[in-house]
Structure formats: C-alpha cells, structure tokens
Amino acid sequence: MSTTDIKRSQPNLAERWRNVQFFFDTTMRVRLESLIVLALLCTAMTILSPFFLSLSNFLNILLATSTIGVLAIAATLVLSSSGLDLSLGSVMGLSGTAGAALVVEAGWPWPFAIAGSLGAGALAGYVNGQLITRARIPAFIVTLGMLGIARGLALIIAPNGGAIYGLPDPVVYLGQGRPLGIPSPVVILVLTALFAHYLLAYSRFGRHTLAMGDNEGAARATGINVERLRRTLYTLSGTLAGLAGLIFMARVNAGDPTAGISYELTAITAAIIGGTSLFGGKGSILGTMIGALIMGVLQNGLNLLAVQSYYQQIAIGSVLILAVYIDQFQATKERKS
Amino acid sequence: MSLLSIKGVVKRFGPIEVLKGVDLDVEAGSVVGLVGDNGAGKSTLMKTITGLYRADEGRVSFDGADITNLPPGARRTRGIEMIYQDLALAKQQDVAANIFLGREPSKRPLGFLPPIVDKARMDIEARAMIDRLGARIPSIHRPVGMFSGGQQQTVAIARALTFAPKLVIMDEPTAALAVREVESVLALIAQMRKDGLAVILISHRLNDVFEVTDRIVVLRQGRIEADLATKQTQMREVVGYIVGAH
Numbered sequence: 322m323s324t325t326d327i328k329r330s331q332p333n334l335a336e337r338w339r340n341v342q343f344f345f346d347t348t349m350r351v352r353l354e355s356l357i358v359l360a361l362l363c364t365a366m367t368i369l370s371p372f373f374l375s376l377s378n379f380l381n382i383l384l385a386t387s388t389i390g391v392l393a394i395a396a397t398l399v400l401s402s403s404g405l406d407l408s409l410g411s412v413m414g415l416s417g418t419a420g421a422a423l424v425v426e427a428g429w430p431w432p433f434a435i436a437g438s439l440g441a442g443a444l445a446g447y448v449n450g451q452l453i454t455r456a457r458i459p460a461f462i463v464t465l466g467m468l469g470i471a472r473g474l475a476l477i478i479a480p481n482g483g484a485i486y487g488l489p490d491p492v493v494y495l496g497q498g499r500p501l502g503i504p505s506p507v508v509i510l511v512l513t514a515l516f517a518h519y520l521l522a523y524s525r526f527g528r529h530t531l532a533m534g535d536n537e538g539a540a541r542a543t544g545i546n547v548e549r550l551r552r553t554l555y556t557l558s559g560t561l562a563g564l565a566g567l568i569f570m571a572r573v574n575a576g577d578p579t580a581g582i583s584y585e586l587t588a589i590t591a592a593i594i595g596g597t598s599l600f601g602g603k604g605s606i607l608g609t610m611i612g613a614l615i616m617g618v619l620q621n622g623l624n625l626l627a628v629q630s631y632y633q634q635i636a637i638g639s640v641l642i643l644a645v646y647i648d649q650f651q652a653t654k655e656r657k658s
Numbered sequence: 659m660s661l662l663s664i665k666g667v668v669k670r671f672g673p674i675e676v677l678k679g680v681d682l683d684v685e686a687g688s689v690v691g692l693v694g695d696n697g698a699g700k701s702t703l704m705k706t707i708t709g710l711y712r713a714d715e716g717r718v719s720f721d722g723a724d725i726t727n728l729p730p731g732a733r734r735t736r737g738i739e740m741i742y743q744d745l746a747l748a749k750q751q752d753v754a755a756n757i758f759l760g761r762e763p764s765k766r767p768l769g770f771l772p773p774i775v776d777k778a779r780m781d782i783e784a785r786a787m788i789d790r791l792g793a794r795i796p797s798i799h800r801p802v803g804m805f806s807g808g809q810q811q812t813v814a815i816a817r818a819l820t821f822a823p824k825l826v827i828m829d830e831p832t833a834a835l836a837v838r839e840v841e842s843v844l845a846l847i848a849q850m851r852k853d854g855l856a857v858i859l860i861s862h863r864l865n866d867v868f869e870v871t872d873r874i875v876v877l878r879q880g881r882i883e884a885d886l887a888t889k890q891t892q893m894r895e896v897v898g899y900i901v902g903a904h
Contacts, residue, residue, distance in 0.1 A: 523774040525762045528751075532759055535748035542710060542746045543760035543817075544731025602750040 352596030366622040386617035387506035388565045392588035394517045395561035397609040403534040403601025405460045406558045408467035410584035415471040416442040416566030421485040421576020431489040438567035446559015450552035475578035485576035496571025506568045518606040534601025590641040661686040667716035676702045678880040689857040691867035694877035709733040737824035745814040749803030754784035757817045787816040808839040825856045
C-alpha cells in the first residue's frame with residue numbers, strides 16, 4: 322500500500338506514460354503506440370515520397386484499406402472472443418464469385434449480387450460456428466479447413482476458374498461510385514466500423530464477447546450462452562467477409578475466385594497492431610481501424626517506393642510477429658503488476 | 659418446505675458415477691457446511707445446483723419449483739449464486755463489468771436508438787456494493803486482474819450479492835486469503851444468515867466450517883455420509899466421516 326502511495330505522489334516518467342496509455346486504452350479505446358506508429362509511418366513516407374502527401378493519395382489509401390478494413394473488423398470480433406478465423410480471405414473470394422455468378426451467369430436480378438455475396442459469407446461462417454461449437458473441433462482447424470474449402474468452391478463456381486466479368490451498374494456503384502466525392506467502399510467501411518464499434522463497445526453482445534474471450538468458464542457460470550454467442554460471432558465474421566467480397570467484386574467489376582488470397586494475414590495483423598489481443602478479452606474497432614490504416618499506409622508507401630509485392634508480404638508478416646510479441650510482453654507485464 | 663431440495667441426484671461422466679444418489683435440503687437462513695475429501699463429488703454436486711451440469715437422474719427443486727432442467731442463467735435469475743474457488747472473473751474487464759456480467763442493464767439513448775449498456779449506472783451500483791462490503795479497491799475502473807487476491811474475491815462476492823440472491827454457494831472462499839480477510843468473509847456469512855439467505859460453504863478448513871455453520875454435511879464417494887448439527891458434533895467425528903472411519 323505504502324509503495325503505491327509514494328509512486329502516486331511523485332509520478333515518474335514511466336508512471337505518467339502508463340497513465341496516458343491507460344487513458345487512451347480505456348477512454349479513447351485506441352492503443353497509444355499504434356497512433357504513434359501511424360504518425361511515424363506517415364512522416365517517413367512524406368519525406369521518402371513526394372506523392373504521398375495529397376488528398377488523392379489519401380483517398381487511395383482509404384480505398385485500398387476498405388476491404389482489409391472490413392475483414393479486420395471481422396477478425397477483431399472473433400479474436401476478442403478468443404476465437405480465430407483463418408478463412409476470411411477465402412470466404413471473401415467465394416462470396417464475390419458467388420454473387421457475380423448469380424447475376425452474370427444465372428441471370429438473376431442485380432440485388433442477388435449483394436444477397437448472394439453476403440449469404441455465401443454468412444453460410445460459410447455459420448458452418449464454421451457449427452463445427453466449432455457442436456463438433457468441438459478447434460477453431461484453428463475448422464477455419465483452416467474452410468480456407469481451403471471456400472477457395473476450392475470459388476474456383477469451381479467460376480467458369481474455368483477465371484473471373485466473372487460484366488456486373489450491372491448498381492452493383493458496380495458500390496465499388497466505384499463516389500457519393501459526395503467519397504468512394505463508396507470507404508463509406509461502407511465507415512458505416513460497418515460504426516456498427517461494429519457499437520456492437521463491441523456498447524452492446525451487451527460485445528460485453529459478453531469480451532468476457533467470453535477473457536474467461537469462458539466465468540461467462541458460462543454467469544449464465545451467458547457461450548456456444549450460441551460463438552456461433553453468432555463466426556456467422557457475423559463470415560458475413561463481413563462476404564461484405565468485403567462484395568466491395569472487392571464491385572470495385573474491380575468482376576467476381577474473381579482468387580480475390581483475397583492471404584488477406585486474413587493482413588486483417589489479423591491490422592486487428593492485433595490495433596490493440597486487439599490474440600488471447601481474447603480485449604478488442605477495439607477504433608484501434609483496428611488505426612491498425613488497418615497502418616497496413617494501408619505501409620502498402621501504399623511500399624508501392625510508391627516501387628518495392629516489389631513479395632517484400633511487402635515479408636513486411637506484413639514481420640509486423641504481425643512483432644505486434645504479437647509486444648502484446649505478449651505487455652500481457653505478462655500486466656499480470657505481474 | 660426447504661428452499662433447496664435435492665432428491666436422488668445421480669451424475670455420471672462416461673462410465674464413472676460421481677454422484678450416486680444424493681439427497682440434500684437447505685433451509686433459508688441457514689448455513690450448511692459441505693465437506694469431504696478431494697474427489698468426493700462436492701464441486702460436481704454444486705454444479706448440478708447452479709446448472710453448469712444437468713443431473714442424469716433425480717430432481718433439484720428451488721423455492722418450490724423444479725429447476726432440474728434449467729440452464730445456469732435461469733437459475734441465477736431465480737436466486738442461486740455461486741462464488742467459485744477460482745473466482746470466475748474476467749480479469750481484463752473492470753469491476754462493474756464483472757459484477758454485472760451476464761446481467762448488464764441497458765438503456766435506449768433518445769428512446770429509440772439501439773440499446774446500449776448503462777455503464778454509468780453499473781459503475782454507481784458497483785461502487786455502492788463494494789463500499790457496502792467494506793472493501794478497499796483502488797479504482798473500480800481498473801481491470802480486476804490488477805487487484806490482489808482478496809480484492810478480487812471481494813469483486814466475486816459483490817457479484818454474487820448484487821442481485822438479491824436466496825442461496826449463495828461458496829467454494830473454498832477462505833483458501834487463498836490472509837487471516838484478517840478470512841475473518842471478514844466469515845463475518846459476512848454470519849450476516850447473510852441474519853438476512854435470511856441460505857449459504858452452502860465448501861471448505862477444507864474445518865475450523866472455519868465449525869465457526870459459521872448450522873449443519874455439516876459430509877460427502878464421501880458420491881454419497882451423503884453424514885448430516886450433522888454443528889453444535890452437536892466435534893472435529894474428530896467429522897474427520898472420521900470424511901475418511902470413512904465410521
């Protein structure tokens with residue numbers, strides 16, 4: 322007791338830093354370090370490339386971040402519950418292909434491009450949830466299996482495994498339109514983020530999700546139906562992957578069965594550098610949006626600097642490992658104090 | 659009629675029969691000590707009361723209603739709370755989040771927007787409950803994992819008492835506590851009896867059991883071995899029943 326009194330009366334630098342961190346964590350729901358990394362990254366890119374700092378490039382980054390951003394929201398919800406969804410990228414590819422196939426190949430009216438994409442994603446997520454909670458197969462295995470299954474299905478649906486071109490205008494507008502000058506995917510991302518932020522930070526659903534991720538036994542003991550909650554989360558995750566597939570399909574005006582390959586890597590990385598814990602119990606949509614922006618700026622910057630995309634993969638992978646290392650390090654520090 | 663009535667409860671895990679037909683009654687305003695060796699079935703029996711396990715045979719009635727097939731949430735609503743030995747806290751969440759876990763009050767902003775959790779109300783009520791327990795907690799906004807063992811226990815107790823329970827089950831509540839904290843938990847149990855609550859106390863510390871209980875029930879190998887009035891028995895007799903010497 323007395324040692325903390327002394328600390329409180331004479332806050333040293335480390336103590337102050339921790340207090341500021343704590344404020345950002347709880348009140349702003351954003352990890353302070355990720356904001357600093359984003360600022361540093363933007364500064365570095367501005368110095369390194371004359372093209373970085375402009376409104377058009379800024380919108381470019383947001384546009385490029387939109388699909389990853391939606392997937393990262395899905396990753397955040399699932400990770401917060403101490404789950405894992407490795408099938409995000411494949412389900413995104415399957416969804417866009419399925420939506421496009423319904424409209425272009427089968428000739429159904431254009432709303433089915435939307436319903437088909439979201440529906441395919443929801444179905445894949447539902448299957449994930451059922452297998453995880455009812456058959457009790459680890460999420461890692463189930464979603465890894467779905468990663469293969471969804472990709473395979475997408476390639477089967479697409480004629481000769483190629484992309485399905487020629488979507489109706491209303492669908493293309495979702496990817497290429499500019500309401501009020503803002504690209505539609507950015508609008509969709511922002512609306513999705515707001516909704517997910519409400520869910521995770523303000524609804525009972527979100528509180529139960531975090532509690533379950535924190536201590537599943539405690540959540541069950543207090544009467545939360547953890548199995549049902551988990552199924553809902555995976556279905557929601559799949560639906561969001563479907564939304565990402567829809568956005569991507571509309572943006573490139575094609576249902577591409579190879580869309581979203583290894584996107585789950587970037588999405589999970591964005592969530593974790595945004596402060597979502599890989600071990601559950603901690604997650605913030607605002608943080609994830611910062612994380613997605615970091616990934617977006619990183620990729621944009623590496624593109625502007627004409628770095629080969631192979632190196633970008635290495636950069637993203639390294640960032641993921643580093644972020645988890647820091648997360649782990651902080652978790653042990655918190656447990657000790 | 660008893661508040662809690664267990665009749666012929668059997669619980670199996672695969673081929674192993676952990677509870678072999680248990681009968682137990684607990685009256686309102688009484689404290690029952692449940693003792694027995696490791697593996698006697700104490701925790702399993704408690705979980706059939708809270709609903710984490712369903713009895714394979716037999717009946718559990720509470721407050722005049724058959725609750726044998728109700729899930730844990732519904733049993734909490736009827737007034738059964740349990741304080742777990744591991745406390746069952748979500749350690750990265752704050753005090754209010756833990757106290758109201760599974761029962762968060764919500765409100766609709768402006769009357770029509772989607773319901774949001776009423777964090778302000780949760781904080782006020784959590785603070786009041788912690789104060790009523792006479793506990794000192796540095797800040798209710800900190801994750802409970804940052805607190806000491808005793809402080810965490812206070813949060814677990816506050817969660818069990820906030821929603822006016824009728825029966826509180828305590829699993830080894832004093833095992834991890836310092837001497838002074840043990841005293842306050844025992845005083846709290848006495849207060850709960852005075853308030854008309856029923857308490858089931860599971861403990862290996864027979865001194866504590868003798869100090870606060872009205873009855874001592876000994877569970878041995880899945881059966882009730884003895885049901886004794888605390889005032890009319892002694893440590894030796896109870897230990898004898900626990901190890902099966904009678």
